[in-house]
Amino acid sequence: MTAYVANVQGDIEDCRAQLSLLASPRVASLSPAGVPGGCGEGISQEEREYLKKEELDAKIQRLMQNIADIEPALNRLSRSIEALNDTDREIVTRRMIHNESWRIIASDNAVSEGYCRRRLPKIIETLAVMMFGPKAM
Known part of the structure; x- marks a missing residue:
């Protein structure tokens, strides 16, 4: 944007x-x-x-x-x-903006693919609260 x-x-x-x-x-x-x-x-x-x-x-x-x-x-x-920690920022930007594969993201951040998959919805929820306040969820 x-x-x-x-x-x-x-x-x-x-x-x-x-x-x-x-x-x-x-x-x-x-x-x-x-x-x-x-x-x-x-x-x-x-x-x-x-x-x-x-x-x-x-x-x-x-x-x-x-x-x-x-x-x-x-x-x-x-x-x-x-404001996100480095790993969360990498997961959300590389997956949601750059559309990179889970495998590459996980490998580059020394975490499992499953962790990345489970973590993304939580990161998005955190971003929503940061942007729109606690009533966003």
């Missing part, structure tokens, strides 16, 4: 770069060119640039809100995982 946050932050930077390349509109309001009874066939270049700017601003706000919604939970999860 941290890669997701980094990608969203990259998208925000891309939008800001696009905003800096847009020409500033010469008019502060839209003309009646595209409205029935108006004087033209469509919207002007300045109006298109203005609308593009508004669209990019809205997208940036949406992406920033997306990060604001996700980042606290990710930070809480990271702190909780870091």
